[in-house]
Amino acid sequence: MSFNYLKAAKKIICIGRNYAAHIKELNNPIPKQPFFFLKPLSSVVTPISQVQRPKVLPNGFSYCGLNDDGTNSSPIFVPNGVTVHHEIELALIMDKYISNVSPSDFGPQDVYDSISGVSLALDLTARNVQNEAKKKGLPWSIGKGFDTFCPISEFIPKEHLKEDSRNLQNVFRLTCSVNGVKKQDGTSDLMLNSLHKIIQHISTMISLEPGDIILTGTPAGVGELHPGDNIQGELYYRDKKLIDMCFECKVRPGPYFYKET
Ligand SMILES: O=C([O-])CC(=O)C(=O)O
């Protein structure tokens, strides 16, 4: 398992409002069609560990590219004046070009063939920035796209999921804990739009390319992150842990301070 897969990504596409209990907790309407937004690749960070030391950044920088091995080991940076929420999500890693596919041509069994594997990600969200954007009809780019707002795990090749190659919809469980307290614990069978529907639907508007990363929405239990917090995410395949990841939160360097638009 490695982080090399991150070097191949051309875009990160995130499905919103894909779990009923999360829609309810934020008082949002249930979308009539799946909707999505993009996160910039510069928002990707990977865990700091014994092996992966923090990337040395030029003074004041919060991003300066991935290392040769795909890592960008970094804490999560909390921008000044921003309410940052954690959203734990299953990520699909695309293996094929998928373009303009009809619903009748893409079923649950096609997901396994179209991905190279999966990983675990956090769709970090500047909730106060997003709330203002929602109210004023402005884009979500800032609310979802700050540097370090896409912490992501090592790659899990699909061969690790072989037993269920005909249907991956019901096999995943994802959890998120902050300072040792479990906040999110959801299973992929609760998704409103299934994995095959997500891939097919995106492809009718934006072609998916090998390496692209799709975040599939967050289950209930989102909440705030503050400088000094430690956050841990875990991804399970049925009862077996596939991967975990840990990040520390720090204050974002630089002059940014949230002000109403
Ligand atoms: O910001 C939101 O609530 C939408 C979203 O990303 C999700 O549901 O995962």
Ligand SMILES: [Mg+2]
């Ligand atoms: Mg999300």
